[in-house]
Amino acid sequence: MTGRIDTVERLIKATREVLIEHGFAGATLERICATAGFTRGAFYSSFGDKDTLFTVVAEDEYTESIKRLKAVSDQWEEDLHPRAVARGEASVVMTQLLPHALKAIGLGRDFFILHNEFLVRAAREPAWGLQFREVNRDFVLSLSQVLTQILAAVGREPTVRGEALSQAVIGIALRATGVDAWRHELPNHDPEHPAPRGTMLDLNDISALIINLLTACSKPVGAAELPAQ
Template sequence: MYPIQSCIVTATDLERPKRRREATVERLLDAALDTFAEQGFAAASVEDVCSRGGFTRGAFYSSFKTKDELFEALMTREVERDLARVAELLTGLADEPDPLAAAVDRVLSAFRCDRTWALVVTEYTLHAARHPEAAAVLRRHDEQVGGRLAALVDRTAAEAGLTFTLPAAELIGAATALLSGLTAMSLTAEGDLEPLRRAALLALVRGAVAPAPPSP
């Protein structure tokens, strides 16, 4: 008979496969980010992603069914990081001399807008324009992120004593359209568009703030 100890499965033993799978997924996402930016989403193959990450096709298909599912996981990871940082940064605005300017600066510092990510998102948006299932991925993502950002805006506005003239969801939609356009411009523009991004977003937000009621 085997010793009874050999039959005991510890929590650590059960966690090891989970941690290995999580590490594999992270490496696949890192490889996908670089591959999609370099080759474009449509041109890049599953094999290209696996080769860059040092994996076999089997490792890929043990975690993802399709390349679109891989992209959705990549976008979720990147945006979750940004949202967590925004939620942390949008505190204490009431103590700022200019809460709106502070909010804009903090949001712009939190959301990823480097060339690599801009290329990846732009490439997938073009892909989605021709493939309904990919368009559904972006719509689902936009709805989820938009709802969470709107809740953050409402909370932040209440803490800072501000009132907007339109619903937070509409303000988020307008800001997203503005920043998306500037991000696309940045891929071919000469010079730094960061000052324009800040000025445009700040103007949009200031224009959406209701004037303070007159003092009695």
């Protein structure tokens, strides 16, 4: 059993690497097996087909993010003491807490590429995407819990569905991560013009955007919600 578990883990790791470097289009069985150091026979002894392996890789990726987010949430459950604070102080507190949430998501070049590959394939092949729909939702809800804790730490509560707020933050963070990865790669390909035209957001910009979003989509605990305009 240990040998089979090791084979499965190596195939998952290899598939993750191949997807990051070549995408689903380049994730051939031959390339995955070569990266893992296995024969096709070893692959078929562990997985019935590539789609099954791809689903396991997606589930594994989301599960790891969920574990990290839960660790942050559990720690904050012990350490944070919700209280009402002045608006200026609230921004400072949220600025201190937010990086822990973003780090727990696992943001980076690999995360950006993998999650975009998953979403694009799920959009093209909905039947495949349905296989990891629940773990994807668990990931979104786990981040929602952490964002709610950030707001609670400054005496605020969401005025929108936590899932919607979480999706919006993921969208901002993913876009920023992709642009950042692109920015860091550009000097390797165009050393004479390392700084691209246009605006490149940095971490401070992203934090400010997300904090403004959290503030706009929340209210002081116990306060009446403003009527829609």
